[in-house]
Amino acid sequence: MNEAAITQSVLVIVKLFLLALIALFIVFSFIVIRQVQLMTRVLTVPISPTLKTVAFGLVLYSVGIFIVAFIAL
Amino acid sequence: MTNLWWLFGGTLLAFVPVIWPFFPIVSALPERFLFVLTLLWCAFVLAFVFEEFLTWFFSVTIVTSERIIDIDFFGLLSKHVTVASITKVQDITYSQQGVFGAMFNFGDVIVQTASEIQTIECAKVPHPNRVVKILSELTSQKEQGDRE
Numbered sequence: 001m002n003e004a005a006i007t008q009s010v011l012v013i014v015k016l017f018l019l020a021l022i023a024l025f026i027v028f029s030f031i032v033i034r035q036v037q038l039m040t041r042v043l044t045v046p047i048s049p050t051l052k053t054v055a056f057g058l059v060l061y062s063v064g065i066f067i068v069a070f071i072a073l
Numbered sequence: 074m075t076n077l078w079w080l081f082g083g084t085l086l087a088f089v090p091v092i093w094p095f096f097p098i099v100s101a102l103p104e105r106f107l108f109v110l111t112l113l114w115c116a117f118v119l120a121f122v123f124e125e126f127l128t129w130f131f132s133v134t135i136v137t138s139e140r141i142i143d144i145d146f147f148g149l150l151s152k153h154v155t156v157a158s159i160t161k162v163q164d165i166t167y168s169q170q171g172v173f174g175a176m177f178n179f180g181d182v183i184v185q186t187a188s189e190i191q192t193i194e195c196a197k198v199p200h201p202n203r204v205v206k207i208l209s210e211l212t213s214q215k216e217q218g219d220r221e
Binding site: 045068 | 112116117127130144150152
């Protein structure tokens with residue numbers, strides 16, 4: 001196995017690792033949405049819509065990173 | 074003031090990608106990997122800061138003329154809600170510790186109740202002396218109202 005093949009295998013492993021990490025982060029971002037829902041249900045505040053928007057933005061951002069990683073790596 | 078640690082920490086963490094070229098393992102990766110890694114790192118930092126903000130913002134103590142409600146959020150999905158009637162309040166104490174507590178006037182207020190939940194602890198409350206004064210006045214008013 002030459003050096004290029006070893007490098008390529010390592011990069012594939014790194015790619016899979018990154019994709020797994022991003023997938024975990026997507027799950028985490030959905031949990032954050034659920035957390036914001038629970039919190040705003042307990043305590044209704046004027047900035048609740050803003051917090052929900054930020055939480056949803058986090059999900060979109062994480063999905064976006066996954067797509068970029070899938071295509072670019 | 075009490076949130077400085079995660080604000081400062083989050084700001085420092087945001088600049089970590091700048092020093093990545095100094096780490097041989099990371100700098101050996103192709104540019105497209107570094108780009109994705111940077112995006113992922115920013116996402117983690119944003120999530121960390123947002124998470125800390127949510128925990129701080131929604132952990133509150135609500136004092137009314139009828140009851141005290143203490144809501145504490147721990148981690149992602151854990152919450153602890155304590156409700157105690159004002160008439161059950163027995164003792165109210167507060168403590169201010171450290172340089173920052175004294176300088177910026179924040180401290181812990183501990184409410185002792187006669188109910189099953191014996192203490193309600195409100196950590197790092199601004200102007201704890203005012204909180205204790207208000208609670209004392211409320212309990213006195215309630216006692217007087219009940220006597221009448």
